[in-house]
Amino acid sequence: xxxxxxxxxxxxxxxxxxxxxxxxxxxxxxxxxxxxxxxxxxxxxxxxxxxxxxxxxxxxxxxxxxxxxxxxxxxxxxxxxxxxxxxxxxxxxxxxxxxxxxxxxxxxxxxxxxxxxxxxxxxxxxxxxxxxxxxxxxxxxxxxxxxxxxxxxxxxxxxxxxxxxxxxxxxxxxxxxxxxxxxxxxxxxxxxxxxxxxxxxxxxxxxxxxxxxxxxxxxxxxxxxxxxxxxxxxxxxxxxxxxxxxxxxxxxxxxxxxxxxxxxxxxxxxxxxxxxxxxxxxxxxxxxxxxxxxxxxxxxxxxxxxxxxxxxxxxxxxxxxxxxxxxxxxxxxxxxxxxxxxxxxxxxxxxxxxxxxxxxxxxxxxxxxxxxxxxxxxxxxxxxxxxxxxxxxxxxxxxxxxxxxxxx
Amino acid sequence: xxxxxxxxxxxxxxxxxxxxxxxxxxxxxxxxxxxxxxxxxxxxxxxxxxxxxxxxxxxxxxxxxxxxxxxxxxxxxxxxxxxxxxxxxxxxxxxxxxxxxxxxxxxxxxxxxxxxxxxxxxxxxxxxxxxxxxxxxxxxxxxxxxxxxxxxxxxxxxxxxxxxxxxxxxxxxxxxxxxxxxxxxxxxxxxxxxxxxxxxxxxxxxxxxxxxxxxxxxxxxxxxxxxxxxxxxxxxxxxxxxxxxxxxxxxxxxxxxxxxxxxxxxxxxxxxxxxxxxxxxxxxxxxxxxxxxxxxxxxxxxxxxxxxxxxxxxxxxxxxxxxxxxxxxxxxxxxxxxxxxxxxxxxxxxxxxxxxxxxxxxxxxxxxxxxxxxxxxxxxxxxxxxxxxxxxxxxxxxxxxxxxxxxx
Numbered sequence: 001x002x003x004x005x006x007x008x009x010x011x012x013x014x015x016x017x018x019x020x021x022x023x024x025x026x027x028x029x030x031x032x033x034x035x036x037x038x039x040x041x042x043x044x045x046x047x048x049x050x051x052x053x054x055x056x057x058x059x060x061x062x063x064x065x066x067x068x069x070x071x072x073x074x075x076x077x078x079x080x081x082x083x084x085x086x087x088x089x090x091x092x093x094x095x096x097x098x099x100x101x102x103x104x105x106x107x108x109x110x111x112x113x114x115x116x117x118x119x120x121x122x123x124x125x126x127x128x129x130x131x132x133x134x135x136x137x138x139x140x141x142x143x144x145x146x147x148x149x150x151x152x153x154x155x156x157x158x159x160x161x162x163x164x165x166x167x168x169x170x171x172x173x174x175x176x177x178x179x180x181x182x183x184x185x186x187x188x189x190x191x192x193x194x195x196x197x198x199x200x201x202x203x204x205x206x207x208x209x210x211x212x213x214x215x216x217x218x219x220x221x222x223x224x225x226x227x228x229x230x231x232x233x234x235x236x237x238x239x240x241x242x243x244x245x246x247x248x249x250x251x252x253x254x255x256x257x258x259x260x261x262x263x264x265x266x267x268x269x270x271x272x273x274x275x276x277x278x279x280x281x282x283x284x285x286x287x288x289x290x291x292x293x294x295x296x297x298x299x300x301x302x303x304x305x306x307x308x309x310x311x312x313x314x315x316x317x318x319x320x321x322x323x324x325x326x327x328x329x330x331x332x333x334x335x336x337x338x339x340x341x342x343x344x345x346x347x348x349x350x351x352x353x354x355x356x357x358x359x360x361x362x363x364x365x366x367x368x369x370x371x372x373x374x375x376x377x378x379x380x381x382x383x384x385x386x387x388x389x390x391x392x393x394x395x396x397x398x399x400x401x402x403x404x405x406x407x408x
Numbered sequence: 409x410x411x412x413x414x415x416x417x418x419x420x421x422x423x424x425x426x427x428x429x430x431x432x433x434x435x436x437x438x439x440x441x442x443x444x445x446x447x448x449x450x451x452x453x454x455x456x457x458x459x460x461x462x463x464x465x466x467x468x469x470x471x472x473x474x475x476x477x478x479x480x481x482x483x484x485x486x487x488x489x490x491x492x493x494x495x496x497x498x499x500x501x502x503x504x505x506x507x508x509x510x511x512x513x514x515x516x517x518x519x520x521x522x523x524x525x526x527x528x529x530x531x532x533x534x535x536x537x538x539x540x541x542x543x544x545x546x547x548x549x550x551x552x553x554x555x556x557x558x559x560x561x562x563x564x565x566x567x568x569x570x571x572x573x574x575x576x577x578x579x580x581x582x583x584x585x586x587x588x589x590x591x592x593x594x595x596x597x598x599x600x601x602x603x604x605x606x607x608x609x610x611x612x613x614x615x616x617x618x619x620x621x622x623x624x625x626x627x628x629x630x631x632x633x634x635x636x637x638x639x640x641x642x643x644x645x646x647x648x649x650x651x652x653x654x655x656x657x658x659x660x661x662x663x664x665x666x667x668x669x670x671x672x673x674x675x676x677x678x679x680x681x682x683x684x685x686x687x688x689x690x691x692x693x694x695x696x697x698x699x700x701x702x703x704x705x706x707x708x709x710x711x712x713x714x715x716x717x718x719x720x721x722x723x724x725x726x727x728x729x730x731x732x733x734x735x736x737x738x739x740x741x742x743x744x745x746x747x748x749x750x751x752x753x754x755x756x757x758x759x760x761x762x763x764x765x766x767x768x769x770x771x772x773x774x775x776x777x778x779x780x781x782x783x784x785x786x787x788x789x790x791x792x793x794x795x796x797x798x799x800x801x802x803x804x805x806x807x808x809x810x811x812x813x814x815x816x
Contacts, residue, residue, distance in 0.1 A: 005641040007667050010579055010613065012523050018669025021502075022476025035469040042465035049457035049687075057450035060653040061443040061784065068430025094429075100508060100657075101678045115420050133676075171418055205418065233413040245468040247682035249508075259415050261426025268541075270509045273681040274655035279457075376469060 026352035028385025033246045033327065034376035036302070039295045040245060041287065048282035056278055064271040069264050071098025071252075071272055075281035079238070079252055082288065087213065088227030089236070091254050097263050100272045102211050102239040102251030106130055108263045109207060109235060109253065110137050113171050121159060121173040123151055125330070125366060127181045127209070128358045130174055142170070143361030148321060150185035151175055153194040160202050172205040172235075177225060179212035182330040182359045182371040184323025189222045196230055206234045211251075214243040216325035217296045232256060240280060242327060243292050248276050299327060299375055302382060306374040309386035314393075317400035327375035332368060337397045339370045345396045351389045434760035436793025441654045441735065442784035444710070447703045448653060449695065456690035464686055472679040477672050479506025479660075479680055483689035487646070487660055490696065495621065496635030497644070499662050505671050508680045510619050510647040510659030514538055516671045517615060517643060517661065518545050521579050529567060529581040531559055533738070533774060535589045535617065536766045538582055550578070551769030556729060558593035559583055561602040568610050580613040580643075585633060587620035590738045590767045590779040592731025597630045604638050614642045619659075622651040624733030625704045640664060648688060650735060651700050656684050707735060713787040714780060714794065721798035725808035735783035740776060745805045747778045753804045759797045 059065040067073040076093035083089035099105040106129070114120070116138035122131065124143035134141045142163070145155040156173070163170060175195070177187035187195070199206050208225050226236035240250040250272065255263060284291075303322060306329055310318045319332040333339065339355040346353060356369025374382055393399055467473040475481040484501035491497035507513040514537070522528070524546035530539065532551035542549045550571070553563040564581070571578060583603070585595035595603070607614050616633050634644035644662040652658075658680065663671060692699075714737055715730045727740040741747070747763035754761060764777025782790055801807055 005608070005611075005613070005664070007613065007641075007664065011520060011670065015520060015670055016673045018666070019477065019672035020669075022478065024474070024476075025470070032471055034471060037466035037469040040466050040468050042461050045465065045683075046458045046461050049461070050454045053450050053454050053457070057453060058445035058448050060448050060655045061445040062433070063440055063442060063654045065655055066432070068432075069427065070430065100681070103676075103678055112419060112423060200413070203413075205413070205415065233415075241678075245683070246471045247468045247473055247679065249678060249681045256413075256415065258426070261428075262419065262423055264427035265424045268511075270511055270649075270657060271655065273508070273657045273684050275453075275653070275684050275687065276681050279683065 026347065027350035028352065028381055028388060029376050030351065030353045030372040030374070030385060032373060032376075033241055034373065035242070035246060035327065036295070036298050036375050039298050041283065041291055044283050044287050044291070045279060049279050052278045052282040060274060065274050065278070069267065069271055070094070070096065070260075072274060072277035072281055074285070075277045076252075078281055078285050078288075083224070083227075083254070086221065087210070088223030089254070090227070095254055095257070095260060097253050097255070097260055097267070098272050098277060099251045099253060099267070100269070101241060101249045102209065102237050103129055103133075104267075104272075105237045105251050105253035106133055106207075106209075108267055109237075110134065111266045112259065112262045113205070114139055119163060119168050119170045121156070121170045121204075122361055123175060123180060124362065125182055125356070125360050125369070126174065127176060128354070130209070131359075131361060134174075139171070141361050146180065146183055146185060148185060149191060150177060150180050150183070150187040151191065151195065153191050153198060156195065157198055160198070160204070164202075169202070170204050172207050173199055174207045174209065176209045176211070178210050178222065179216055179323065179326035181212065181326075182328055182354070184321065184326050184328065184330060186216065186222065186324060192222060192225045192228060196225055196228055196234070200230055200233055204233070207237060208234050209237045211237070211239040211242050212326045213238070214292050215296060215299060215327065217300050218324035226254060235259060243295060244280065244284070248280065249273065250276060250280060296325075299325075302374045302379060303329070305379040305382045306372060306386065309383045313387050313390035314400045315402075328371050328373045331370050331372060333370070333393070334399050335368050337368045337393065337399050339368060342370070342393055342396055346389055346392050349388055349392045351385055351392065353389065434755065435758035436760065436789055436796060437784050438759065438761045438780040438782070438793060440781060440784075441649055442781065443650070443654060443735065444703070444706050444783050447706050449691065449699050452691050452695050452699070453687060457687045460686045460690040468682060473682050473686070477675065477679055478502070478504065478668075480682060480685035480689055482693070483685045484660075486689055486693050486696075491632070491635075491662070494629065495618070496631030497662070498635070503662055503665070503668060505661050505663070505668055505675070506680050506685060507659045507661060507675070508677070509649060509657045510617065510645050511537055511541075512675075512680075513645045513659050513661035514541055514615075514617075516675055517645075518542065519674045520667065520670045521613070522547050527571060527576050527578045529564070529578045529612075530769055531583060531588060532770065533590055533764070533768050533777070534582065535584060536762070538617070539767075539769060542582075547579070549769050554588065554591055554593060556593060557599060558585060558588050558591070558595040559599065559603065561599050561606065564603065565606055568606070568612070572610075577610070578612050580615050581607055582615045582617065584617045584619070586618050586630065587624055587731065587734035589620065589734075590736055590762070592729065592734050592736065592738060594624065594630065594732060600630060600633045600636060604633055604636055604642070608638055608641055612641070615645060616642050617645045619645070619647040619650050620734045621646070622700050623704060623707060623735065625708050626732035634662060643667065651703060652688065652692070656688065657681065658684060658688060704733075707733075707783055710782045710787060710790060711737070713790045714782040717791045717794035721795050722801075722808045723810075736779050736781045739778050739780060741778070741801070742807050743776050745776045745801065745807050747776060750778070750801055750804055754797055754800050757796055757800045759793055759800065761797065
């Protein structure tokens with residue numbers, strides 16, 4: 001019998017803690033970009049798998065099929081067509097790089113654009129995955145205030161000016177203009193114009209993350225900034241995770257040639273999974289409209305369910321705007337509630353949510369916020385989970401003042 | 409009309425050159441881990457896609473299905489069973505991490521184990537993807553001599569001693585013991601024992617890369633080092649690329665808990681594509697033996713074809729051992745041939761091969777070597793491509809002394 005071998009002593013210097021063993025999802029799972037199991041187009045994917053494998057399956061013998069490192073040509077063509085039809089974007093398939101989730105697109109952009117010590121601008125409440133990535137890159141992330149119309153351009157101008165006074169030009173502005181994560185706000189067209197002009201004048205690229213732009217059901221879709229004039233400094237990022245399946249790990253980035261060739265050069269992964277790409281390309285080419293319409297019906301009902309549950313169980317203690325699309329709702333609780341602390345008690349009761357500070361460039365102003373994702377739980381689970389969360393919150397913080405309609 | 413926006417000035421400091429636009433594969437494609445298009449089990453994959461999507465398709469609504477960040481439980485169980493049956497390895501599915509190709513497994517291991525300035529040991533001729541990765545990590549890669557029985561353990565002992573004299577303990581030994589890449593050699597059982605004992609005594613982990621271990625047709629399979637006693641310091645890496653499809657981007661690593669939890673912690677990608685995992689798990693559970701037997705028949709015939717073509721067109725100018733498995737052959741040409749120079753002329757003539765120096769820890773001893781991958785081209789293309797290569801080589805270097813059986 002040999003002694004245990006001590007790997008720990010050999011590890012890299014700056015290694016994070018080990019991941020805990022997987023113990024399954026929470027009973028009431030309001031976190032992550034999970035989607036509705038009933039919304040997975042199982043029969044459509046089966047039909048596409050059969051059709052496309054018979055037509056193109058042999059090309060799986062080569063890395064990246066026959067289409068090179070930018071990804072499957074049919075999938076890129078679908079994206080180019082969809083971007084033109086729905087987002088006002090004129091782009092060719094050659095300008096698109098398929099990535100393993102939009103997270104990989106963000107990783108590649110960060111790799112190409114950032115050095116340690118750089119400064120980046122983001123919305124004050126923003127996607128935790130990107131905030132964490134930026135911190136791992138060792139850059140300063142400066143947050144800009146949001147309001148009901150998403151990013152405040154006047155505040156952005158102030159932030160840019162203050163940075164300029166310090167001699168700092170940010171490397172880029174990271175924004176989620178269409179169903180902003182986590183606030184669910186949509187940047188109006190006029191603000192898009194202002195953001196483009198301001199950033200362009202300052203020589204600052206814009207990373208436009210439109211992961212949720214397919215899931216906007218309550219209002220007109222403002223077109224993508226990448227579709228507007230004077231947007232040559234915009235890198236446009238999107239995903240298949242939110243409107244099809246997060247487990248597929250497919251995303252993309254649309255970038256000018258000088259940037260795209262660099263993104264490809266650092267994408268040192270042998271390509272993104274091609275079987276998935278070919279099945280998805282075949283499915284979406286014929287089914288995008290019907291699929292997304294059906295999914296949005298489901299999501300709107302779940303949005304209504306979570307709004308009703310929040311009103312019922314939190315009453316006036318919970319402030320929020322019913323989101324016009326997407327899969328999450330951003331909830332403000334009274335200032336005495338610390339959602340980081342609430343998180344532990346809620347998890348112990350089987351309720352998982354995202355505490356505000358994790359979704360923010362500065363923790364303090366987000367202390368009493370939380371994000372609830374509503375796509376994955378059923379309407380019944382939404383009702384029961386929000387009731388449970390209100391009960392735990394009442395017990396831990398006295399908010400809401402009554403629980404289960406009984407003042408305690 | 410706005411001016412072009414200058415992204416170049418904003419790029420990170422140490423960025424590689426942009427990738428050139430994709431122009432397709434060479435006419436005679438002897439590079440890369442591409443496989444035989446006739447070997448893709450199209451109908452089997454269709455049947456599995458239908459069966460598994462109907463059974464488990466709804467779980468695509470959640471990241472990583474229901475199985476957490478280590479990857480699909482059914483696929484991990486298949487691997488645990490296969491490792492036990494064919495590689496002598498007793499391991500549970502819980503010890504396995506599914507990765508996006510074995511390259512990602514290598515990336516994660518490097519991230520967990522390496523700091524800039526570290527030293528790593530590899531075979532003198534080794535996988536270019538790993539050598540390049542190690543160089544990007546800023547570590548010193550020390551090569552150890554190979555012979556017909558793969559890694560020379562006596563030379564390894566000398567290298568370890570010389571490093572110890574300088575106060576250097578290498579972070580790991582990277583080895584491809586079963587169908588070594590590029591030499592096609594197989595490390596005998598006794599050398600595996602010696603390598604395990606020597607590395608263990610020195611406190612040096614072993615990265616055992618068994619990407620080609622399914623494709624060994626000419627001799628008994630020596631079991632994996634990870635299956636031998638005293639192998640707690642071995643990280644075992646494998647792939648589905650070589651015996652199923654490189655375009656799937658599936659690989660894995662088997663590691664002790666302390667390492668596995670760190671690998672999972674730094675695998676910040678939202679999981680590996682789950683649709684591919686579920687289809688592959690279903691297909692291989694029922695078809696691994698028959699599929700691999702059929703593929704090996706094809707590959708053996710192609711191996712025979714390339715051996716015959718090399719003998720016919722290069723005669724005694726090409727020294728090689730017919731590999732007992734795998735998808736490549738390592739060819740030594742006379743010392744006056746510089747395969748880096750030959751490469752450009754060959755590409756211009758439509759023949760792509762891997763020049764030896766790219767597949768070596770030190771370029772000089774590999775100057776007159778080249779690697780030819782034979783799985784992708786047809787037997788006819790193999791014959792024509794090797795003839796073309798001999799013609800170009802004769803024209804550029806005078807080697808072989810005659811071309812197309814005509815001395816010039």
